[in-house]
Amino acid sequence: MGTARPRTHQNRSILPALLTAVALILLFWRGRSQPPPNIDNPEIIADENTLAMSSDQDTDDDITKYLKVTARAVDDGSSGGGGGLKLALAVANTHPTDAVTVLTWDSPLDPLAVQLGVLTLTRTRTPKAEADTSSSKTEAGEEKEEQILIPTIQVRRKMPPGPESLVAIGAGQTREQVVELREPMVPVGKLKLRGERVRVVCKGLWRGVWRGERESVEGDKGELLGAKGEFESEAVVVGF
Template sequence: MVPQQPSRSRGRILAVLGVFVVLIVFWNTWSSIDIGAASDAPQEARVDMSDPVLSALKVSVRQASSSPPKLTIGVTNTHSGPVTVFTWNSPLDPLAVQLGLLSFTPEGQDTPIDIPTIQVRRLMPPGDDAYVTIEAGKTEEREVLLKKPMIPLDQLQGKVKVVCKGEWKSVWASKKEDISAEALVNTGADEASLKGNFESEPVEIEF
């Protein structure tokens, strides 16, 4: 019986070590869950705060003229307060067609036609006309002309589905005069501005 005592002692030590390891693993797992939940909370709050404003900006497209072919792109503010939009690369950009924000899908086709796009180099900082405040319930519109060689008009015959799609670079839930000059100069880097995707409802236009 005496030779078996060291074996029993080792067994007890291993059992104690096993319990200790289990407790450490449990503690680390519980701590990581708490930390993860705490770090995720501010990010979720930020997303929830931005969604109502961006989703309240309704983008629309309608035919303004058939000859020459012109489209009117509008942004309606259905938010409860004023919203200021940075117009570069937005539906209100006069270069919306050249920047590839509009897609054209002829009837009977599954994919839009290919339209060449351009890269625009603009003077910084943006001028005052690069910002538009849209009051609650109001609509701001821009008219664009469809012409060759940018738009292959010979491929747009009959009914064509048109969509305006892209990304808001900067949107503020306030009037322009309430935005700091520094924020306007550093458009895109301002943490207070909202960024997100936009897409109009498909509209059928006759060419």
């Protein structure tokens, strides 16, 4: 009667199969225990490429960088004598393809631009040379800039802005309006009496700018929804 041999070889062949089965069971239950992705929260499913694209898009949405503001004196012969001085305030859209719509409030295209303080006026004064009796020398005075203070007003706007407050500017086009510097806002009489020259700068904040024609944004024209940004023109020197 012979002795039975241990089934070592058979046990070794069964062990890998058992380990594989246990691993599959663990993976199955682990997958069922995780909650499904929340599609209502885009941050959970957004990858790095998606976030980078969103960042680039936000930067491109700064449509105000395509707006260029300029100011120039207008001589139409109607502001002579005791009248004021007329200025043309212009806004150019430098975007190569897209139109923009501008909310005119507090902008160069606002009919109340002067009264709202959109213009900054500065005059340059050169004091006359004074004799130094102690040294018998005459020294020329240094130029001094002095800002002309313009009394401003406050306006209560009705929301939402009406279509008359929205101006569309096509790609490569310019819109402008003519304003007048006159009494009592500006001391025109004194400036003319002295023959002074004044440096004018048009600057302020855009209250709302949209990409597209006016009709495309009229349904979404809340003031807080438009792009914001600063504007400032180059200085123009005018004579009184």
